[in-house]
Amino acid sequence: MAKNMIVIVDDDEDLLRLLSSLFKSQGYKVEEFKNGKDALAYLLDEKNIPAMNLLILDRVLPDMDGIEILTQFRKKFPKEVPVLILSVLSAEKDMMEGLKKGAIDYMGKPFSIPVLMQKVQKLISNE
DSSP states (O other): OOOOEEEEEOSOHHHHHHHHHHHHHTTOEEEEESSHHHHHHHHTOGGGGGGEEEEEEOSBOSSSBHHHHHHHHHHHOSSSSOEEEEESOOSHHHHHHHHHTTOSEEEESSOOHHHHHHHHHHHHHTO
């Protein structure tokens, strides 16, 4: 199965719409989740992993910290899918925690769309 899926977990609906349309315009399918519970159910289902190129994960979700999702996802799938955290929690300690728990990259909000797109392309091409 060809990998062509980007999963975005963020409770900001405007940001979800923006990122989703950007990635779709680049030829990717996009799965969107606004809370951790639904995202985890999808991410921990093995049949969804083969198509995934990338997981973009917010930390501040209505029902949990994205680090909790990252920890459970990495426990089950240590290397399969690169994870980029996109969060307002952008102090050095927050970034270090995300990177130590298995994220490949970490960007603070607000962020530059061109920089994000460049990072995404790099992460996906390194698979």
